Amino acid sequence: MKLLSRSFFLRNTVDVAHDLLGKIVVREYRGQMLTGRIVETEAYTCLDEACHGFRGPTPRTQALFGPVGHAYIYFIYGMHYALNVVARDKHTAAGGVLIRALEPLQGIEYMQKLRKLNKIKNLTNGPGKLAQALHITKTLYGTDLTHKGELYFMDDGFKPEKIKATKRIGISKGQESLWRFIIPGNHFLSHK
DNA sequence: AATCGGATCGTCT
C-alpha cells in the first residue's frame, strides 16, 4: 500500500486517467474509512472543448490550473458533486481526470447510509453517486490528494487485466476522443 | 432493458 506521488499526476492527462484504473480512493470521514477501487475515469485538458478549463480559468475552475495531485470538485445539475484530480504534463495549462465509478471496498454500510440506498451495485457506479457515497463536497475543493488526510489515493499493487478506451459520457463537444477508460466487465461501471 | 421526466442551482452569457 503506498500513496500516489506528485509525479504520478505530472504526466499527460490521458495517461494518468488510464493509469488510475485499479487505484484506491480513500475517504476519511467522521472516523469512517470509506474506500473504493477506481474502475472508470475520463480525461479532460484545456486543449479540449469538453473541458471546463477550455476557455481559461474562472473562480470555479481555478483548481484545474493549480498544482497537480489536488482535487477539482464541481457541482452539477443542481444536485450532484463530481470528483476530479488535477493532472497534466508541465507544458499544459490545465487538465484533470474525472473519477466516474468505484468498486466499493471498505465502509459499505456507511456509504449506504450516506446514499440512503441499499443496493450495493448502485452505490458508486457514477460520478455523482460516488461523491455522495464518500461525502465529497465543495469543502474538499483543492485538497492535496498525495498526502494522508480527509481524501487521498493509494496503490495496493492491483493491476487490471485489461483496460478499454471509449468515448466520454454526456458531453456535447469533443465526442470523438477515446478518453474514457474502464475495466471492462466490471460490475460497477456507470455504463457498459 | 430502454426510455422519459422531474429535481435543483451555480456559473457564465
Place this chain on the structure above:
DNA sequence: GACGATCCGATTG
C-alpha cells in the same frame, strides 16, 4: 436566463 462531465423512479416493452 439558459444550461450542464447526473441520478432516480416510473412506465413501457
